[in-house]
Amino acid sequence: MFGIPVFELSWLVLGLLAAGAITGVLAGLFGVGGGAVAVPILYELFRFMEVPEEVRMPLCIGTSLAIIVPTSLRSFYAHRAKGAVDMSILKKWAIPVVAGVVLGSIIARYAPADLFKIVFVVVAGISAIRLLFGNDKWRLADDLPAGWIMKSYGVLIGVLSSLMGIGGGQLSNLFMTFYGRPIHQAVATSSGLGILxxxxxxxxxxYAGWPRAAEFPDVIALQPPLALGYVSLLGFILFIPTSVVAAPFGVRLAHALSKSRLEKAFGIFLLAVCLRFLISVIT
Structure with a gap:
């Protein structure tokens, strides 16, 4: 199929299904939408399929964002059923976050491949340091800001998330904990941000990747019906079934962990992702 030996394709499919399950659990556990897991896995998948470096990373990110849609929906409704989501924050951020995502998508159309990786490393690194070595004294204020400051944070989260292929969880978790919100509420609210x-x-x-299929006619992963622009339908189809089923397990685990353990687990997870992409940039 598509020039890939059946044996290798079978293992690839099984690997993606397993990765989808891990993505779903992490989406529920950390409220991250699973993008920080999906992007590096998809990167290796498209490397195997010989997708050129200049389009590989945005293809990973676009596909990750598509995968996050059903996972975030499932995670959000599960967290909201437990009464842990702060809907007032989501209402304030709705328009600014979407505006930031649109701006990030425009940047993605023209940005070099390494920009996506650098953004990933910087944000994941800061988040990991805060969670692993910080404490309750690491605060900017005791409550969330209001007015244009809050809206500006929303735009920034939207831009960076769209350049990382994440649902905004690690950014909003970092932001909310810096302003005194408990980690469990931050995680739950972040799951709703993933939808936005x-x-x-x-x-x-x-939109950003639509012209690329014509520019790379020999790259099967970019051609319809396997892809629409920078969204791989193959990756989308293989990830979704197990990620949607697994998300509620992560939610239950999140509510079973203490504040300290949840923060440390989230920090280690982000640090691993940061190191993965730093190595990729260097090499």
Whole structure:
């Protein structure tokens, strides 16, 4: 199929299904939408399929954003059922976050491949340091800001999330904990933010990558019906079934962990992702 030996394709499919399950669990556990896991896995998949470096990373990110859509929906409704989501924050951020995602999608159309990796490393690194070595004294204020400051944070989260292929969880978790919100509430609210980011983000990457199929006619992964712009339908189809089923398990685990353990687990997870992409940039 598509020039790939059946044996290797079978293992690839199984690997993606397993990765989808891990993505779903992490989406529920950390409220991250699973993008920080999906992007590096998809990067290796498209490397195997010989997708050129200049389009590989945005293809990973666009596909990740599409994958996040159903996972975030499932995770958000599960967290909201437990009464842990702060809906007032989501209402304040709705328009600014979407505006940021649109801006990020426009940047993605013209940005070099390494920009996506650098953004990933910087944000994941800061988040990991805060969670692993910080304490409750690491605060900017005791409550969330209001007015244009809050809206500016929303735009920034939207831009960075769309350039990382994440649902905004690690950024909003970092932001909310810096302003005194408990980690469990930050995680739950972040799951809702994933919906605001992933839907317009996926559409934006379809737009950003639309001309690329004609520019790379020999790259099967970019050609319809396997892909729409920078969204791989193959990756989308293989990830979704197990990620949607697994998300509620992560939610239950999140509510079973203490504040300290949840922060440390989230920090280690982000540090591993940071190191993965730093190595990729260097080499």
């Amino acid at each position: 980011i992933s839907i317009p983000g996926a559409l934006g990457y379809i």
